[in-house]
Amino acid sequence: MSTEPPTFESTNSTVSVTGVIEIVILSSKRGDMSHNSAWTPQEHTGAEGPSRMPSSARQDETTTAPYEPLLLRMKDYWNKRDKQLIKQLLVANLSSLPPAKHHGLVFFMLDRSDNLRTKKADSMGLVILREFDCIVQRNEKEYERIMQTFTDDYKLEVLQLATMAHNNVFTLMCKLYGLDKPGNESLASHINVMLARHQYKEASICATALNLQYLFKLEDIVLPLIFQDKVNLVELYIKPRKEIQKQLVIRLDGYCSRRFDLQSFVDSFNIPGTRLEKLRPKNLSKLIVRLVKMFNLDITLCPNTLQFRELGSIRYLLYKKYIEKSMSHTTWDELITAAVGTDEYLMREVVELLMSYNDASLAAKFAHRFNLPKDSLHPVVLNALKELSLNESKSSVNTEEENWDDAHDGYSEMESKFHQFHFKDDCILTVDNISKLKMCAQTIFQPSNVIGMDMEWKPSLTIKQNASQISVVQLSTANQVFLLDMIALSGNENEQLVGRFFSDFFLNPDVIKLGYGAETDFLMLKKSYPLLQSSIRDRQAFVDLAVVQENAFKMNAGIFQYESDGREKGLSELVLLCFGKPLNKMEQMSNWEIRPLRKAQVQYAALDAYCLIEVYNYLNARLKEVTPGLDLVQLYASSQTKPKTSREKTKKNKKAIRREKQQQKVETFRQGMEQVAKLQRPSISSRDFRVVCDNMLQGLGRYLRACGVDVKILENSDDHDLAAKIAREEHRVILTSGLPFHTLKSHVQEGCCMDVRTDLKAQDQVADVLRYFNVKVTSKDIFSRCQVCNSNKYVAVNQADMKRLWLERKLARASAGTPRDPVSASRPCDAVSPGIGPLSNYSDEEDEFETPDDDVDDDNNEFVYKGPATSKDHSSPSAFPSADDGRGPESEGVHKMYDKDLLRTDLSIDFRNARFSNNTIIQVDNILEGVLNNVQLYYVCSECGKVFWEGGHFQRISEQFGHVISKD
Ligand SMILES: [Zn+2]
Structure with missing residues (x-):
C-alpha cells in the first residue's frame, strides 16, 4: 500500500x-x-x-x-x-x-x-x-x-x-x-429497531458481527430466519455459541414431535415470508441432523428427530423388500430390528406398514415378536395371528424362518439370473488371527500378482448407528479369496501388525490392486485405522475399475459385449456388461458384524472381490483386440487429475517426482481422452441442455442459466441423493463433485454425472461443463434464462408502462407510511451509473452484505443488487471495454435481448398491485429513477418478476461469456 x-x-x-x-x-x-x-x-x-x-x-x-x-x-x-x-x-x-x-x-x-x-x-x-x-x-x-x-x-x-x-x-x-x-450491549437497541421492522436477516448479520447473540432469544432472530429458510445465516449466527446451538436443536426437535401443531404455531409467530413446507418434520429433521453434524452436538438431544429418521429408514426397507425386492429376508429382518430398537411407536408403525403392503402374516409375526397388546391390533392382523399360532402348533416356526431365504433366493433361480462362481470350500480362507494373516501375506505379496479388493461393513441407515467399522476385507487372487475378519483381527496387540500388512499391501508397486468405487472403502478403512492415512494416499499400482468402466464408455469402442438396461448399477452393471448377468446384491446390506458369517454372506463377499479379477482379465483381453497400445492401467490413469500444487517440491523424494511425471503424462493423456469423448458426443444447444446442480455448485448453476441452460439447483438443505431422483425423473445430467459424485454417478446412466472441479472459478467451471457435454452456446442464448428462477419466458414492458408501475408503487409505499429505504427514496438518482442494472446480479464479487446463496429468493433489493465493478483498477479482465461512461443504452451493438419465442404476450398488467395476470409481482423497486428516464424497453421475468433491461453493460457482460460462445 x-x-x-x-x-x-x-x-x-x-x-x-x-x-x-x-x-x-x-x-x-x-x-x-x-x-x-x-x-x-x-x-x-x-x-x-x-x-x-x-x-x-x-x-x-x-x-x-x-x-x-x-x-x-x-x-x-x-x-x-x-x-x-x-x-x-x-x-x-x-x-x-x-x-x-x-x-x-x-x-x-x-x-x-x-x-x-x-x-x-x-x-x-x-x-x-x-x-x-x-x-x-x-x-x-x-x-x-x-x-x-x-x-x-x-x-x-x-x-x-x-x-x-x-x-x-x-x-x-x-x-x-x-x-x-465487549461493553457494546447498548448497540442491541439498533438490532431491536431492525427486528421491529422484521429485518431478521440484517439483524442476524449485525448481531453476529457484534457478538451480541447472547442478548437475544431464539424467537427474536433464529427462529424467524428458519421460518424464512435462511439457514446459512442461522449457521453463521450460532457458530460461535455452543449454548445457542444446543438450545436450537432441542427446540427444533420439539417441533418434529408428532403431537406438535405446526400450523397454529407458525400463525402465532406471523413472520413474513414463512416457508411452511420447510418446517415439516421431513425437512426440519434434515436441518437438525445437519446442525448436529456441523457443530458436533449430541444427537440424543433430539429424540423426535431420531424417531422420525428411523421411521424413514423403516419405510425405505419396506420399499426395498416389497417393491425393489432387492434384499434377502434375513438381511431385512436384521435391519428392521435394529431400526425399531425398543421404541413402541416404531413397533406399531412396522406392523401397520406391513399391513399397508398387504402382508398380514408378517405383520402378525412382528406383532407377536414385539409383544404388542392384542386390543391395539387391526382385526386382519389378529386373524393372521390366530392362523400363525395354529401353524405353530403343527410345525416349528423356526424352520419356516430359515427356509424363507431358500424360497426367495433358490439355487436354480440364482443360477439363471445372476453371475455366479462356485468357490470350492478350500478356495475361501477366513483370516481371523495373525498367523493366518501371515499366510495370506505370503500368497498376496508375489510379484506381478493381481489382487481384487473389496470391503464390507454393517450398513448405517440412520444416524444412531453411525459408528460402523470395517467388518470384512476381501482380498482375492486368481485362485483364492481371503476374508480378513477385521473384528477378530482388531485389538491393540494386533493393531501394529494389521496396519503394517495393509501399508505393505498398498505401497507395494509390484502387486496390482483392483477396486471398484474404492473411495468409500478407503474412507472407512482410514476411519478404522487412522495410521493408514498416508499409505492409502500414496498407494501404488492401484486401479479403480469404476473409473476404467467410465473411460471405456467414453471411448465408445465397443469394448463391452453386453448392453445394460440401466437397472443395474455399479459393479453389478460392469459384470453384466462383461459377462451378461449382474451380481446378486441381496446380501450387500446385511449385518456384516455377526459371527460366523452366514454361508450366503461368505459367497457374496468372496465373489465381490473375485469378480474384479474376472473383469480385469476380460477387459485386458478386449482392449488388446480393440485398441492395441492402450492397456487397462493406462485407461485407468487417463482420468486421474493433476496434483494440486507444486509448492512442496523441495521436500519431495525421487519417488514422488517420478509419480508427478507419471501424472503429467496422465494429464496429457486425459486431455486426449476428452477429445475422444467429445468426438463421440453429439453437440447439443444450450437451450436443450438440462442439468441438476448439487448445492455446493450454486454459483456455477446460475452462470449456466445465464448461458441459457435449464438448471435445477439443489437447496442447501437437500440431500445429494435428491439430484439422482431429479436427474432420472426429469432427464437431467448431474453436476456435482467430490464424494457425492462417487455415490451419485452409480445412480444414473454412464456419462450423465460430472465431477466438477471445485478448485476452479465459476466461469471456468462453466467452460469445463460445456466442453465436457459438448454444449453449444450462441450469443442469443446469453441471458435467455432468468438466473434467479430458471424461467425462460419474459414479458416486454414499455417505458410508459414501467413508469406508471414505478409511480404507483412509490405512491403505495408513501401512503403505507414506512418508506423501505428512506435514503434511496430521497435521492434516487445520484447512485446510478449509466446502464447498470440488475443484469449484473450474477456477479460473484466478494464480500457482499449477505451470504451468496441467500440472495435468490430475497426481495430486499438493497441487500441484493450491486452493479458490476465500475472502477478501472477493479479485477475486471482486460478484454472488457474500459470506458463505461457515456455509453447510452442504444449506442452500439444493437442487441435484441430476447427472441420472440422467449416473450409472453398473454399476460396483462395489474398496475395497482404491480403484478401480471399470473400473479407474479413485478419487482419495480429495483429500478432507479435515472434508469426509468433513459431506458425504453424492459423485460420482466414472467415467473419471478425480476426486471431486466438492455444497456451498455449488457454487451460488456455478454463479453464475459465470450470464452464459452461457439464461433459457428
Ligand atoms: Zn425469474
Whole structure:
C-alpha cells in the first residue's frame, strides 16, 4: 500500500490551485479543531442534550465548513476513479490531526460520501476505510485506547451508518470503531429497531458481527430466519455459541414431535415470508441432523428427530423388500430390528406398514415378536395371528424362518439370473488371527500378482448407528479369496501388525490392486485405522475399475459385449456388461458384524472381490483386440487429475517426482481422452441442455442459466441423493463433485454425472461443463434464462408502462407510511451509473452484505443488487471495454435481448398491485429513477418478476461469456 508522505505540506510555495485548497484545509484545521468538539466523540457527554451526537456536525455548518472543500476534492477524485489521490489526501489530513480526532474526520467523510448507502461493493467510503485501516494497524495500541473512550451514543451512530452500507464497509467500520468489543450491549437497541421492522436477516448479520447473540432469544432472530429458510445465516449466527446451538436443536426437535401443531404455531409467530413446507418434520429433521453434524452436538438431544429418521429408514426397507425386492429376508429382518430398537411407536408403525403392503402374516409375526397388546391390533392382523399360532402348533416356526431365504433366493433361480462362481470350500480362507494373516501375506505379496479388493461393513441407515467399522476385507487372487475378519483381527496387540500388512499391501508397486468405487472403502478403512492415512494416499499400482468402466464408455469402442438396461448399477452393471448377468446384491446390506458369517454372506463377499479379477482379465483381453497400445492401467490413469500444487517440491523424494511425471503424462493423456469423448458426443444447444446442480455448485448453476441452460439447483438443505431422483425423473445430467459424485454417478446412466472441479472459478467451471457435454452456446442464448428462477419466458414492458408501475408503487409505499429505504427514496438518482442494472446480479464479487446463496429468493433489493465493478483498477479482465461512461443504452451493438419465442404476450398488467395476470409481482423497486428516464424497453421475468433491461453493460457482460460462445 503506497502511503507516501503528503508532499503538499512541505512544498507550500510551489503548489497548484488544488494544492492551495489543501493547504487552506490544513491550516484552518489547526485553529478550528482545537476547540471544535465535532471530531472528538469522547467529548460528547449526555450533558449536551439532544444535539450532542457527532452527527450534529452535519447540521452545524460552522464546525464542518472547513472540511467541505476536502470532501469536494475527494468526491472529485472519486469521480475520476483516482483512488491513489484519495488515499494521499486522507493521509495528509489525518497526519495533521492528533489521532484522537481521526475517527471523527473519517466518520464525517463516510457519512457525507454519496455512494456509501447504495450498498455497492466499490465505494469511496471503502477506499477511505481501507487506508485508515492501514494507518490504524501501524499504531494499534494508541487507537485501541482511543476506541475505549467512545460513548455508547457515538458507537450507535457509527453502527447506524455502517448497516446502511455494503458489507465490506460494514465489516471495516465495526473493526475500526471497535463496535464488536465487549461493553457494546447498548448497540442491541439498533438490532431491536431492525427486528421491529422484521429485518431478521440484517439483524442476524449485525448481531453476529457484534457478538451480541447472547442478548437475544431464539424467537427474536433464529427462529424467524428458519421460518424464512435462511439457514446459512442461522449457521453463521450460532457458530460461535455452543449454548445457542444446543438450545436450537432441542427446540427444533420439539417441533418434529408428532403431537406438535405446526400450523397454529407458525400463525402465532406471523413472520413474513414463512416457508411452511420447510418446517415439516421431513425437512426440519434434515436441518437438525445437519446442525448436529456441523457443530458436533449430541444427537440424543433430539429424540423426535431420531424417531422420525428411523421411521424413514423403516419405510425405505419396506420399499426395498416389497417393491425393489432387492434384499434377502434375513438381511431385512436384521435391519428392521435394529431400526425399531425398543421404541413402541416404531413397533406399531412396522406392523401397520406391513399391513399397508398387504402382508398380514408378517405383520402378525412382528406383532407377536414385539409383544404388542392384542386390543391395539387391526382385526386382519389378529386373524393372521390366530392362523400363525395354529401353524405353530403343527410345525416349528423356526424352520419356516430359515427356509424363507431358500424360497426367495433358490439355487436354480440364482443360477439363471445372476453371475455366479462356485468357490470350492478350500478356495475361501477366513483370516481371523495373525498367523493366518501371515499366510495370506505370503500368497498376496508375489510379484506381478493381481489382487481384487473389496470391503464390507454393517450398513448405517440412520444416524444412531453411525459408528460402523470395517467388518470384512476381501482380498482375492486368481485362485483364492481371503476374508480378513477385521473384528477378530482388531485389538491393540494386533493393531501394529494389521496396519503394517495393509501399508505393505498398498505401497507395494509390484502387486496390482483392483477396486471398484474404492473411495468409500478407503474412507472407512482410514476411519478404522487412522495410521493408514498416508499409505492409502500414496498407494501404488492401484486401479479403480469404476473409473476404467467410465473411460471405456467414453471411448465408445465397443469394448463391452453386453448392453445394460440401466437397472443395474455399479459393479453389478460392469459384470453384466462383461459377462451378461449382474451380481446378486441381496446380501450387500446385511449385518456384516455377526459371527460366523452366514454361508450366503461368505459367497457374496468372496465373489465381490473375485469378480474384479474376472473383469480385469476380460477387459485386458478386449482392449488388446480393440485398441492395441492402450492397456487397462493406462485407461485407468487417463482420468486421474493433476496434483494440486507444486509448492512442496523441495521436500519431495525421487519417488514422488517420478509419480508427478507419471501424472503429467496422465494429464496429457486425459486431455486426449476428452477429445475422444467429445468426438463421440453429439453437440447439443444450450437451450436443450438440462442439468441438476448439487448445492455446493450454486454459483456455477446460475452462470449456466445465464448461458441459457435449464438448471435445477439443489437447496442447501437437500440431500445429494435428491439430484439422482431429479436427474432420472426429469432427464437431467448431474453436476456435482467430490464424494457425492462417487455415490451419485452409480445412480444414473454412464456419462450423465460430472465431477466438477471445485478448485476452479465459476466461469471456468462453466467452460469445463460445456466442453465436457459438448454444449453449444450462441450469443442469443446469453441471458435467455432468468438466473434467479430458471424461467425462460419474459414479458416486454414499455417505458410508459414501467413508469406508471414505478409511480404507483412509490405512491403505495408513501401512503403505507414506512418508506423501505428512506435514503434511496430521497435521492434516487445520484447512485446510478449509466446502464447498470440488475443484469449484473450474477456477479460473484466478494464480500457482499449477505451470504451468496441467500440472495435468490430475497426481495430486499438493497441487500441484493450491486452493479458490476465500475472502477478501472477493479479485477475486471482486460478484454472488457474500459470506458463505461457515456455509453447510452442504444449506442452500439444493437442487441435484441430476447427472441420472440422467449416473450409472453398473454399476460396483462395489474398496475395497482404491480403484478401480471399470473400473479407474479413485478419487482419495480429495483429500478432507479435515472434508469426509468433513459431506458425504453424492459423485460420482466414472467415467473419471478425480476426486471431486466438492455444497456451498455449488457454487451460488456455478454463479453464475459465470450470464452464459452461457439464461433459457428
Ligand atoms: Zn425469474
